[in-house]
C-alpha cells in the first residue's frame with residue numbers, strides 16, 4: 001500500500017479550482033443514529049456554504065434517517081431534502097456519474113461500479129474516519145493510500161486538536177446558541193412542541209433542573225435518579241422514547257422522568273442548550289453536548305476488547321475536567337448504579353457543580369477557537385483537486 005502525506009497545513013493555491021464543488025457522501029447505517037447523524041450534519045453544512053456546493057447523500061437505511069430528519073420520506077428512493085439530493089443506497093444502486101469529491105463515511109465501501117466510474121472522472125476520494133482522541137490520530141490524518149482501482153484514497157480523521165480534521169461545528173454556532181438562550185420563551189416553545197405536561201413545564205420555568213438523558217441501556221441510569229434524589233433541587237429527566245423505557249417506573253415526585261419524541265438535529269441542539277445536565281452517547285451527540293457548554297456525561301459506544309475504554313481515557317486526558325469528573329465519567333461507563341449515584345450526588349454540591357460548569361465552558365470555548373471539520377475537509381479536498 002503506497003502511503004503519502006499531503007501537507008494539509010500548506011496554503012491553498014487561490015487560482016485553482018473555483019467553487020462551487022460537487023460531493024457524493026456514502027453512508028451505511030451500521031448501528032443507531034451516529035453514522036447518519038454525522039453524514040447529515042456534514043452534508044447540510046457543505047450545502048449551506050455560501051459557495052453553494054452540490055451535495056448528494058447515499059444512505060442505506062432511510063427509516064433510521066427519518067427519525068432524525070422528519071422531511072425524509074423512507075418510501076422514496078430519490079428525493080431532495082434541504083437542497084441535498086438523497087439516494088437510497090440499495091443492493092442495486094443507480095448508475096450515477098460520480099461527483100468531483102466522493103466522501104466514504106467510516107469505510108462503508110461505495111459500490112464497485114461507482115468506483116470504476118470515479119476512476120474515469122478522476123474523483124477525489126476521502127474516507128471519513130470515526131472520531132477518536134487517541135494520540136496516533138494526528139499522525140494518520142490526511143494520509144493517503146493507493147486503492148486497487150489506481151485512485152488515491154485519503155483518510156480524514158476528525159479530532160480534538162489542530163493537527164487533526166477538527167469537529168463538526170456550523171458557522172456562528174456558539175453565537176446562535178447564546179442568542180437562542182437569551183430568549184427564555186424559546187425553551188418554553190420547545191417544551192410545548194415536545195408535549196411536556198403543564199406541571200413539568202411549569203416546574204422547569206420555575207428553575208427546577210432539566211436533565212437530558214440519551215444513553216445506552218447499560219448506563220447506570222437508576223444511579224443517576226438516586227443521585228438527583230439526594231439533591232435539594234427537584235429534577236425533570238427528559239428521555240427520548242425507546243432509549244430507556246423502564247426508567248419512567250422509577251420516577252418520584254422529586255425526580256420526574258418524561259419520555260419525549262425524537263426530534264430533528266436542530267431541536268436536538270435546542271434540547272441540549274436548554275438542559276442543565278446532558279447525558280449523551282456515541283460520537284455526534286458528544287460533540288453537540290460540548291457545543292452546548294453545559295455539564296455533560298458521555299457514554300462511549302462499546303467496542304470489542306474494551307477498546308472504547310482506551311478511547312475514553314484518551315479523550316478525558318484532552319479535557320480540562322477535574323479528577324472527580326474523570327471518575328464520574330468512568331463510573332457512567334463502567335460503574336454500578338450505587339457508585340455512580342454516590343459520585344453524581346457529590347458533584348452536585350454547589351462548589352463542585354460550579355467548577356464543572358466553569359471547566360466545561362472553558363473547554364467548549366477552547367474547542368470553538370479551532371478550525372471546524374467541514375472547513376478542514378473542504379480545504380483538503382481543494383488541495384487534492386489541485387494536485388490531481
Ligand SMILES: Cc1cn([C@H]2C[C@H](O)[C@@H](COP(=O)(O)OP(=O)(O)O[C@H]3O[C@@H](C)[C@H](O)[C@@H](O)[C@H]3O)O2)c(=O)[nH]c1=O
Pocket residue numbers: 030031032033034035036037038067068130214240261262263264265266268281282283284285286301
Ligand atoms: C435522540 C436524538 C438523536 N438525534 C441525533 C443526534 C445525533 O446526530 C444522532 C445520535 O448519534 P450519536 O450521538 O453518535 O449516538 P448513537 O449511539 O446513536 O450512534 C452510534 O453509532 C455507532 C455506529 C457509532 O460508532 C457510535 O460512535 C455512535 O455514533 O442522533 C436527533 O437528531 N434527535 C434525537 O431526538
